Amino acid sequence: MENIGALSILLAFCLTIFAIAASLVGAWKKKPFLIVSAERAVICVWGLVTVASGLLIYALMTGDYRLAYVAAHSNKAMPMIYKFSAWWGGQEGSLLMWNFILATYALVVVLQNRRKHRAIMPYVTTTMMVTQAFFLMLIAFLVPPFQVLSTGGKAIVDVGDGQGLNPLLQYWTMVIHPPTLYLGYVGYIVPFAFALGSLITRQPGDSWIFTTRRWAIVTWLFQSTGILLGAGWAYSVLGWGGYWGWDPVENASFLPWLTSTAFLHSVTMQEKKGMMKVWNLVLVASTFFLCIFGTFLTRSGIVSSVHAFAQSPIGPYFVAFLTVTIAITILLILSRLDYLKSEAPLESVVSRESSFLFNNLILLASCFAILWGTLFPVISEAIAGEKISVDAPWFNRVNVPIGLALLFLTGVGPLLAWRRSTPDNLKRNFLWPTIGMVATIAGLMAFGISHFYALLSLGLCTFVTWTIVSEFWKGTMAIRQKDGLSFVPAVIELTHRNTRRYGGYIVHMGIVMMFIGFSGAAFNQDTTVEVKVGDKFPLGRYEIKVSDIKMGQNENYIWQNAIVEATVDGKPFATLTPERRIYEKSQQPVSMVAIKRQLNEDLYINFAGMGSESQRPTIQAYVFPLVSWIWAGYWVLLFGSLICLVPAKVKMQYARTEVVGVSTKHVPATK
Amino acid sequence: MFRLRNSALALLLAGYCLAQSSSQYVTPEIRRVGSKLACLCGACKNTVATCQMLECHYSLPARQTIAKLQKEGAADDKIIDGFVQREGKKALAEPPNEGFGIMAIAAPVLAVAAGLGLILWFLRRYRQPGVVPAMTDEEVRQYQDQIDKEFSKLD
Incomplete structure (x- = not known):
């Protein structure tokens, strides 16, 4: 059995090399049969990785204690569900699962695009298969999951029973948390692959964005779910009541979430105005590289963490992979700058467009600060010769103000008009939310609450809630007036007309609820x-x-x-x-x-x-x-994200607008 | 009260007892100093004050040391200096405001400043408060027809 497993991995590795070569030669020489052949190789890779995964799961479930991995991560007394979750409980198994998820994504992309995007598909296949080849190389040659126990390298030994899974991992959220997080981590490769394909072939328009929009949202949702499940696990299992400890591994999962959140916002600018094309490419690439970096961080032993896998020799390979792929991406972007020119100017600093810019700045600032804090002990040791600790108090000091600024912008964004906001418009939109915020702070102070950040956070929560509710209210009232619907059907109709906008507001509401929960920590x-x-x-x-x-x-x-x-x-x-x-x-x-x-x-x-x-x-x-608000906020976030995935009833052909002129006379209202 | 199938395991459980006095070292005075010191157990990113593993091999002795020095009348700064002398700067929960430690807070601030600079550059580069031409009545009528047509599709 172990031989079939190892052989499957080796064959899959060889096929990924073939797929890369066939895709590139097929695109270069314009030979469709080679491109199709590469796509069939992708299907075979999935089959082989599935066989290897199935065999390891079978070995874990049946207790094949000849395998080193099974002996180290399973035992007879463990419930069946944890024997299954031992698949990702150790370095080798979790890398195999990484490969399985990546192969599955590649399969879905190839099947979905058999008749679409033919010009960019060879490059999409190449990007995905290069990553697949790298991860298969790790489990084929460096950390093989099918290694058997032996005495002096001769006879195979069956130890009879194993050590069992780390007891901290024998908890129900740990059965869901790692796969969910990996679905997020690995999924970011799809938008990245399409972005690169589009860049290489100089596709006109923003087709890669429209093609990968759903992928980006689904992946972001998986990542959010994975992070929240991890937080829930820490809260319920580690015994200290913290849901977030700024551990390097926790941070590693949060970094791509921040850049992908920035991407999901700034991509709207490209869709509506044809702006920020380079920036969006940088964000989608950064997200993918941060996912690889996070995987490297948890497996290389570079930083100490209770969540990290045992130290292994794979670190330098990750560094090499990251260096090469980052260099290629930068070169590609630089060589295509003419193709990435902005199509529209920015008309005013006080506009929705600007709010997206600041939103991106804050998300990226948080990302940089967390990355910097995570690596600072290593950097300080390398530069100053002495390790300097950066612990939870530092992360809180830096990230709490950043988080509150982000919360503020969450409320401000919807209040600003596209193109430009007039003073009248600002006064009308900001008055009541601001009054609500001040009243909340005053009310809380009257109850004796004096914690500055908690007051500000809860005040801002009121501000943002007000803006979201008023957006729904205004839209609903307009529909009621126009179509004569009652309130609830009008809300549904409004949401259905522009699912991304109103789904997005619901996601924001989930984030507000989480901030209420975070404020409780004071x-x-x-x-x-x-x-x-x-x-x-x-x-x-x-x-x-x-x-x-x-x-x-x-x-x-x-x-x-x-x-x-x-x-x-x-x-x-x-x-x-x-x-x-x-x-x-x-x-x-x-x-x-x-x-x-x-x-x-x-x-x-x-x-x-x-x-x-x-x-x-x-x-x-x-x-x-208020901790329960965090978990309740997740369900609202999930609901909002699912709404974003529902196709909108009204297609936004008029999404991109331009000023063609101004009428010199009064224009009567339309019929 | 109950019977265990494996008495060896019962002994094992008994063996995992906490040192009797571990909870005595969680006082406000000890927390005040402990909140400035990192727990160096390697398993958490907490401070000596907030590490909740009562039997932590680093934070428990650290709390005991703090309690002993406080009993002897040592000032907070002196206690903290003692930890830094023994463990190096990594004993501090936050980087010190000296030497390379300044970079811990300076780098994010510089990054935000650079980001703001980038936004300013972007605004200057792409801001074009458009001077829009006046439209003729015919053009206005055409656009109004188009708007009416598109709105009618929404119904």
Whole structure:
């Protein structure tokens, strides 16, 4: 079995080389049969990578402990679902999954475009297959997933049982989080490949943008989902209540999200005005390179992280791949600058166009700051000869103001008109949202809240919410007046007419809800106590009592949990059972926190352990205000993104406008 | 109360007890100093104050050291200097405002400034407050017809 798996990977690698050569020669010599042949090779690559993935999954599920990967990441006692998720639990398996997702995307692109985009498809195929060849090379020659255990390189050894998956990964969100994140990471190659293809062949117009718009949104959605699932996992499993710790691996997933968000906004400028063509190419390429860079960061050992894979020799290969591909992309863009000229001027600084520019600046500033902070310990060691730590306080200090500026622009953007906003227009649009913001801040201050950033954040949340609601309100009222629809059908009709615009507003609303959740962090409360069973301790409005300690075991782990009763004003509020587990194989202790989730605050209890001499339970109790808004915000973001994917009822042929002249007389309203 | 199938595992669980006093080192005074020191355990990006692993091999001894020095009357700065002397500048949670550490905050600020400069350049390069020609009545009528036609498609 291991031989078939390894052979499949090797054959797939050879076929990617063939696909690259056939695509390029076919395009150069104008030989369609070579181009079609390359596309068929892409289908075969998918088949071979699927066979290799299937074999590894089979080995994990059936416990083939002759394979080093299975012995290191699975064991008999693990539930079936975690045996499956062990596919991406280690370096070799996760790279195989990377390859599988990439091969699947390539297959879908080839099948979708059998009769479309024939001029650029050879270059799209080449770009995807070059990346595929690189990742297949890694698992074919450097970190093979089908390596068998052997004694002195001679006899194959079956160790009987494995070490099992890292206990921290044995949690339901970890079954979904990595594949979702990888679907995002890998998916960015599609817009990048089409952009390069369009650039090489000097396609007229912006066809690559229209072709890849949905890909970009879907990929962005996967990336957002992956990041949020990771945050949810950290909150529920790591036992400290944080959903974001500015860990290098977390940052690596956030960087391409920021550039792709910038791309999704600035691409509107290209669609509507034919502007920022170079910039959009830079953004789509940066996003792809940041995905590769993130993969490199988590696998090279360059930065220390609890999330990183074990150090392996693949780092220099990533550096070489990134250097070559970045150099080629820069050369291509520079050689095509004449083709990328802007088609329209900017008429006013106070306009929707400008707001997109500032939005991009802020997103990119955040991206740079996070990248800089992540690499600063390495850079400082290389330049100054001493490692300087950059931890959560620094990231918060830099990114909180940037985030608030972004939130402000989220509200400002829709209030500004395309082309230019007049003072009248500004006054009319900004008055009520600003009053709402000031009233919110004043109201919160009246309730005794004085935290500057929290006040500003919640005030801005009101400002943005007001702008979004008023956009829906104005549009809905116009439709009601025109078509005589009742309110809800009018809202649906409005959204359906321009799904990207109104879906986008709903996504913004999701982001606002997340900011409400982030603001709650300013009011966190916590305590760590060692108490006797039956004793009470206070936290915020709660009185907490450990009423019992229980123990037990199953095949996979031994557990001990605390029965914790919380009361509010003497009335029972919740009974929580935080648990400690020790996994039999790895002997690693893991905390399973208990959370009472509410919209206003979460009561979060971690059973840290028993005091060695006192044998009293040590409880870490936290109150996290507004955290649930973050998760609720995700569902709104998901809903909005799905709406963006629905085809609009009204095609925007008139999206690009130009001023042809001005009438000297009063023009009566249209019929 | 309950019976474990494998008593060896029960012993194992008992073996994972916390040091009795670990929770004593989570006081506001210790947090005040600890918030300026990085936890160097390698598993988190928290400070000594916010690292929530009670038995962390770095933050627990660090908190104990802070408590001991505070008991001896040492000032916060002196305690922090002691950590920097032992561990180097990496002991600090945020880069110091001296030497290469300044670059930590300077680089993002410079990047934003460069971005603003780029936007200004873009605005100057592409801004063209258009002087638009006056249209004849015939042209206006043509455009109005076109607008009416397009609006009628929306119905």
